[in-house]
Ligand code: ATP
């Protein structure tokens with residue numbers, strides 16, 4: 001995916017806001033490899049998920065090992081905390097990442113084959129307070145960015161204990177309607193009927209609409225946790241809706257699952273997450289519970305655009321130093337450098353162009369001020385500081401401090 005300077009400043013802004021929100025709640029950044037052994041995702045994400053069955057970029061390396069570009073973040077984070085002994089440290093363990101991921105999906109608005117997520121994971125707490133914490137992290141970022149259009153949807157898909165009965169009920173329900181399911185889901189009926197609830201095929205979606213609901217099968221503990229979570233969210237004024245159709249596309253979830261959706265188009269889920277209490281152990285670590293989310297950055301940008309809260313591009317130079325003759329070129333260059341030293345965004349010509357071409361460039365880059373250096377200016381040690389946006393001209397010494405002072409005075 002190409003992200004060019006006319007957009008990358010938006011990404012930088014989002015990333016810095018995400019880092020700020022994470023730092024406030026004590027989350028540390030984790031940076032991980034772009035690809036891992038395929039087996040990690042088979043076991044971590046789940047062999048019957050769309051991601052593993054259809055969407056992974058898998059290749060064989062020179063040693064004959066099967067490797068895959070990471071399709072999501074959590075499996076890699078869990079692999080890393082096990083490998084690096086972070087599971088043995090003080091709990092909770094709070095991590096975040098901002099990374100690119102790869103899925104071989106049909107590219108369309110809001111869905112690309114390389115995409116970026118801001119994600120958080122909290123390990124070592126079974127408490128619904130931890131569920132609330134990650135939900136608030138996402139909500140805090142939306143608030144920090146001024147995004148108002150997102151709505152929180154919650155569900156609980158229960159733990160291993162509640163899952164048995166639910167699985168049987170689902171299996172019975174879908175078996176009766178087997179002929180209407182897509183081929184992938186016919187296979188899932190035996191291996192993982194829960195996955196049918198997340199199938200994107202219209203025919204499966206229609207059948208799933210009346211399927212049994214996880215919330216009706218929760219054990220006392222899951223019910224309690226889900227109630228507590230809702231109480232905390234309500235107490236803090238965060239609005240939500242319980243949506244029994246949210247099951248998420250990854251096998252590792254247990255208990256709470258959630259999505260933040262916005263009306264940005266067909267791909268409306270900006271952020272998805274939930275609890276995964278068995279993943280660490282299933283990947284060879286200790287029994288350590290976790291809860292987290294992944295937020296898609298392009299979809300977040302679409303929501304920001306819709307809500308009219310995209311930041312302004314602040315990359316325009318404060319000042320452009322042009323040269324009217326070849327003798328002034330080096331002086332202009334050195335003055336621009338000195339102005340940078342004084343804390344300004346300053347540019348000068350690097351291409352030995354005519355004055356006219358230089359000024360065209362300065363205009364195009366929306367420079368706030370300009371100075372033209374010619375033989376006269378060099379002789380006198382003075383030049384005219386021009387306000388390019390509002391008009392106005394001021395005599396300045398060829399001295400960064402004087403130039404900066406005049407610019408600041410005028411700005412007041
Ligand atoms: P979806 O139902 O939209 O396919 P998912 O269940 O596959 O989403 P997750 O794996 O939970 O999504 O990823 C979390 C978030 O990452 C999504 O809500 C979305 O914002 C973003 N995301 C996922 N896949 C893509 C993609 N191919 N292109 C852009 N963003 C994506």
Ligand code: MG
Nearest residue numbers: 050051105249
């Ligand atoms: Mg998907």
